[in-house]
Amino acid sequence: MTNYADSHDPALESATDIMYELRLYVAGQTPRSVAAFANLKAICETHLAGRYRIEIVDLVEQPQLAKRDQILAIPTLVRNLPQPIRKIIGDLSNTERVLVGLDLIPVADHR
Amino acid sequence: MRHSPHLSARRHVLQKAPTGIHGIDEITNGGLPRGRPTLVCGSAGCGKTLLAMEFLIHGALEYAEPGVFIAFEETADELTRNVASLGYDLELMGEQNQLVVETIHVDRSEIEETGEYDLEGLFIRIGFAIDSIGAQRIVLDTIEALFSSFANEAILRAELRRLFRWLKERGVTAIVTAERGNQALTRHGLEEYVADCVILLDHRVDDEISTRRLRMVKYRGSTHGTNEYPFFIGEHGITVLPLTSASLEYEVGDERISTGVAQLDEMLGGPGIIRGSSMLISGTAGSGKTSLIATFVDAACRRGERCLFMSFEESVSQICRNMRSIGIDLVPWIDQGLLRFSTQRPTAYGLELHLMSIIEQVHTFQPRVVVLDPITNFSAVGTTSDVKAMLVRLFDLLKSQDVTLCCTSLTEAGGDAEHTDVGVSSLMDTWILLRNIETHGERNRGLYILKSRGIAHSNQVREMIMTSEGIKLVDVYLGTGMILTGSARLLAEAQAAAELAQAEARSERRARDVERRRRVIAAQIAALEAELAADEALWQEEARQEAIERRISQTLRHSLRQERHSGMHGEIPSSQVRLDSDD
Numbered sequence: 001m002t003n004y005a006d007s008h009d010p011a012l013e014s015a016t017d018i019m020y021e022l023r024l025y026v027a028g029q030t031p032r033s034v035a036a037f038a039n040l041k042a043i044c045e046t047h048l049a050g051r052y053r054i055e056i057v058d059l060v061e062q063p064q065l066a067k068r069d070q071i072l073a074i075p076t077l078v079r080n081l082p083q084p085i086r087k088i089i090g091d092l093s094n095t096e097r098v099l100v101g102l103d104l105i106p107v108a109d110h111r
Numbered sequence: 112m113r114h115s116p117h118l119s120a121r122r123h124v125l126q127k128a129p130t131g132i133h134g135i136d137e138i139t140n141g142g143l144p145r146g147r148p149t150l151v152c153g154s155a156g157c158g159k160t161l162l163a164m165e166f167l168i169h170g171a172l173e174y175a176e177p178g179v180f181i182a183f184e185e186t187a188d189e190l191t192r193n194v195a196s197l198g199y200d201l202e203l204m205g206e207q208n209q210l211v212v213e214t215i216h217v218d219r220s221e222i223e224e225t226g227e228y229d230l231e232g233l234f235i236r237i238g239f240a241i242d243s244i245g246a247q248r249i250v251l252d253t254i255e256a257l258f259s260s261f262a263n264e265a266i267l268r269a270e271l272r273r274l275f276r277w278l279k280e281r282g283v284t285a286i287v288t289a290e291r292g293n294q295a296l297t298r299h300g301l302e303e304y305v306a307d308c309v310i311l312l313d314h315r316v317d318d319e320i321s322t323r324r325l326r327m328v329k330y331r332g333s334t335h336g337t338n339e340y341p342f343f344i345g346e347h348g349i350t351v352l353p354l355t356s357a358s359l360e361y362e363v364g365d366e367r368i369s370t371g372v373a374q375l376d377e378m379l380g381g382p383g384i385i386r387g388s389s390m391l392i393s394g395t396a397g398s399g400k401t402s403l404i405a406t407f408v409d410a411a412c413r414r415g416e417r418c419l420f421m422s423f424e425e426s427v428s429q430i431c432r433n434m435r436s437i438g439i440d441l442v443p444w445i446d447q448g449l450l451r452f453s454t455q456r457p458t459a460y461g462l463e464l465h466l467m468s469i470i471e472q473v474h475t476f477q478p479r480v481v482v483l484d485p486i487t488n489f490s491a492v493g494t495t496s497d498v499k500a501m502l503v504r505l506f507d508l509l510k511s512q513d514v515t516l517c518c519t520s521l522t523e524a525g526g527d528a529e530h531t532d533v534g535v536s537s538l539m540d541t542w543i544l545l546r547n548i549e550t551h552g553e554r555n556r557g558l559y560i561l562k563s564r565g566i567a568h569s570n571q572v573r574e575m576i577m578t579s580e581g582i583k584l585v586d587v588y589l590g591t592g593m594i595l596t597g598s599a600r601l602l603a604e605a606q607a608a609a610e611l612a613q614a615e616a617r618s619e620r621r622a623r624d625v626e627r628r629r630r631v632i633a634a635q636i637a638a639l640e641a642e643l644a645a646d647e648a649l650w651q652e653e654a655r656q657e658a659i660e661r662r663i664s665q666t667l668r669h670s671l672r673q674e675r676h677s678g679m680h681g682e683i684p685s686s687q688v689r690l691d692s693d694d
Contacts, residue, residue: 025232027235032227032228032229036226059232063235063236063239064239066232066236067213070215071232071236072215072217072230072232072236072257072260073222073228073229073231073233074228074232074235075228076228076232087223088222088223088224089223090224090225090226090227090228091226091227091228092225093225093226094226097223097224097225098223100223101225
């Protein structure tokens with residue numbers, strides 16, 4: 001049903017039913033924020049359809065939340081689940097690096 | 112004096128935020144540039160974080176300017192613990208919205224960069240922290256940590272520039288700390304962004320003695336001291352010593368205080384030395400300097416005055432034990448908080464730090480009497496002129512606060528007694544010289560007052576005796592052109608007494624002799640007079656008989672003449688009979 005059926009990595013195969021909880025920190029409706037959200041949405045639909053949840057945190061509205069995940073750079077994507085927590089910064093335009101950051105492509109395979 | 116009159120446009124003069132740190136406000140003529148960032152750079156462990164933290168603490172407590180501490184390296188717990196040793200409670204200050212510690216931790220290994228970004232999150236966090244307590248001061252310690260967290264240096268530098276501009280726009284007074292670089296002031300060239308004020312901290316070791324130094328590299332729009340100023344991290348934080356702060360302008364009083372030895376007070380004209388003056392006690396080893404000074408301290412504590420005793424040779428317990436042997440118990444004064452000891456080896460750190468340590472303790476303890484025992488040990492850590500320069504500053508400072516200073520100076524045995532190794536005698540108001548007088552196989556202590564400004568003082572030598580009831584001064588034996596002390600004095604005094612008794616006996620005997628002779632002579636006179644009287648009586652008798660005989664012979668001749676004329680001889684036998692009966 002998904003592209004992961006093609007994957008030969010047993011670890012990834014066994015991880016196909018894991019739920020991804022993602023949190024995207026932005027600061028206002030900046031072009032970069034909008035782009036980051038669009039890029040994330042596309043990647044998730046492609047690689048994690050049906051098993052991801054995205055929470056958007058706008059620090060302009062909720063600045064106290066920046067402390068929770070030690071956010072400095074904007075935009076920052078935090079993968080809360082599965083453990084361990086991973087952070088990806090930038091507008092997520094480099095899909096390959098996003099997939100590495102989310103552990104969707106093993107680092108070793110990514111040359 | 113500090114503000115030149117031609118600075119009429121005072122309104123346009125740079126506004127300053129006082130740091131509240133001893134010395135820094137003097138060097139900067141009032142503090143750091145208000146509403147602007149200041150860069151504090153220096154190598155590891157030179158006190159950057161402490162300086163920055165003190166800036167915030169003093170700002171919050173003394174100038175009602177709340178502050179935010181953005182910690183990139185240490186946690187809030189660590190910082191709280193570190194300043195707790197200085198007597199500040201960061202947690203309490205946090206609860207009272209005086210100071211907020213915001214820890215920003217970034218670990219590069221858990222971050223993947225996937226395109227363009229900015230540090231708006233950092234701005235939001237800083238802004239949120241500032242707004243949460245209405246902070247007017249902020250510290251970023253040390254923002255360089257970001258360089259190891261983000262790979263894209265171009266973005267980072269652009270964001271830092273934006274950050275400092277943003278802080279200026281917000282009008283917060285900021286301190287940014289940075290590590291010292293090899294060539295530049297900072298490792299990542301932060302001085303490029305912070306152009307207004309740069310403070311460099313340094314931690315050097317010269318002659319095995321480490322000294323921290325502070326220098327204002329730059330202070331745009333303000334005059335500032337340009338020297339390297341030594342500073343000191345004591346139990347109350349940083350103290351910087353501006354070398355030029357001491358001057359000769361101070362009020363002097365004429366209150367007198369006792370030295371604790373009644374006889375010495377008498378030698379000093381009665382009431383003792385002048386409060387706020389300086390007293391030097393010099394002498395060779397074992398001449399009783401510390402004992403005399405401890406007596407002075409004891410007297411001050413009895414008056415209820417706080418004393419600071421800087422001991423550079425002996426430990427507290429050693430001094431207390433030794434002084435008990437002469438009947439002085441200092442322990443109660445320590446317990447009552449009147450006496451504070453500070454024992455440090457002179458070689459523990461440099462001269463400047465010693466000076467600052469003393470000054471810091473004078474500031475915090477507010478003593479009326481300060482004792483330095485002995486000052487000669489400083490020559491181990493500096494040249495004579497350095498030591499003198501330091502002491503001059505200390506004396507001036509203490510005098511300006513009406514603190515009485517008492518120091519001891521060790522004279523090398525065999526050296527000139529009227530000479531101090533550190534050449535400070537000319538600065539002292541009162542100079543008491545203790546000398547070991549070695550005669551007849553024993554050493555005794557002689558005490559002289561070499562000088563005492565403003566006091567009519569004795570020119571006499573006294574012998575100083577340490578008894579179990581304290582120090583006593585006695586008159587030395589002055590006789591046959593020499594002074595005698597100790598058992599020689601006692602012997603001489605006994606001899607003098609014996610001689611006096613002998614002389615009295617001699618004179619009595621002599622009086623008796625004379626009396627006897629007088630009586631003998633009187634008797635002789637009487638005898639002679641009697642003899643004379645006898646002679647006189649004999650002479651009168653002879654004269655009478657002669658007269659009688661003359662009369663008889665006249666009578667005889669007369670009657671013979673008459674007889675020759677008349678031829679009669681009958682009357683001669685009758686006059687002969689009358690003569691016989693008279694005999």
